[in-house]
Amino acid sequence: MAGLAFMGTVFGYNFIKYEALFRTRKPIGTYTKIIAVISLLALLGAGICFFLLETRTQLTAVMFLGLTVLYAVPFTKKGNLRNLSGIKIYIVALCWAGITTLMPLINAGVALYSDVYLKFCQRFLLVIILILIFEIIDLKEDNPSLKTVPQKIGIKNTQLLNITLLGILYSLEFLRQKIDNTQLLVNVMLVLAVGLFTLGASPERNKYYTLFWVESVPVFWLGLLYLVSFS
Template identity: 45%
Template sequence: MKIFRHLFRFYINSSIHVGLSCLALFCITQQQLFFSSLFSLVLFVFLGTVFAYNFVKYESLIRRRKNTIRKELKAIVGFSGLVFLGLLYYCFQLRFQTQLGGFFIVALTLLYALPFFPNRSNARNWKGIKIYIVSLCWTLATVFLPALEGDFSLDVMVFVYGLQRFLLVFVLILIFEIVDLKNDDPLLQTVPQQIGVERTKKLGFGLLVLFLALDFLNGNFSLLSLFFILVTAFFLAFANEKRSHYYTLFWVEAIPIFWWIFLILYK
């Protein structure tokens, strides 16, 4: 039982789970917008998500504690190194315009993680901006990269779909911010810190209603999408500061994964 606990911790802490969540949203895009299967881009998005999250989470920790890194973190660093090599390989399999899109996401990630400007912290610590950068990166990776690689016309439908994806990720992050409220630095000015938990939940519910309205407009509405929006609303409604971190790190991040699985079965 102990070995399974360690494997599960590694699965969560090495960002494999969040990588699968991003991959699931990517595959949902492929199925709903009828993009062809792009194996190289699928792996690029998955590996890129895993590496980006590990970089953001552990870069400063490794830099500050070079001589006191515990074994699990060393394993994650080694794993991330292999992920990075795979990421580079599949990057060179992509079309040039997709590489440019990927480079832009990398630039946003570095801006989010590293302090580029004198006397300024990184963008992660800029008041209130974190949620917008993360939502934008996920939207670009799961909607616009497959459109670029597949040479799909960036018409109104794609941009409306991209707006939907941004709204969905935004709401999922709101759940994280509510659960992490007692641990987040007040200077971060997350949404719950600015407007309170109850107003944050009302904001999230409103954005989910807007998501469904755009679903009708885009012609993608189905009982399946309604079901998973209700599931998201359920997790938002019951989010609070006393919830375990696994409430978000596993269950909330699993929503896109189950959505993808059910979409495959539904089709």
């Protein structure tokens, strides 16, 4: 399951980023060719892992694969799901939350119950929050037709929305059947870190603000979980 998620992510990310380049048959450089080879190897590895999964998990994986394809490949005159205003962030959040929360449990045959759905909602919200930070940074470069949240309501209101969503994300922890104090501690540190990134987000920021710092949030979260598990 972990192999499929990792290699599928590598292929999916590169497919979304470079699909148009290959579809239009534009000349590609050595760097892009290397990316293409890595992507094909990742696809092969993901395919092998796919056939090792339970049938129910395979069906779920196909659904998320379909969303990824529709996200990148044009299927209407307006383009793909990525170009449909207001939809992009929900598609990305749904795929990330579903693959990291639901699929492992479905593959293990674990019944989905209230705490699982709460965790799904938390990860769904976290991905949306992180995407909104990216949208603030990319405000000057994004096509106005995308109608991103910062384009619609402005930077300050987007930051306020993010802080509100972070509050909801943290509050969901108190709805669990059994409240875990360790998880509460980890989540408050996560919320504080993402809150600081939100308040510091600006179109004037360097790209590395999102490419390194914001994208490192899941790694930071994982590190916190490992740290508290050994304490």
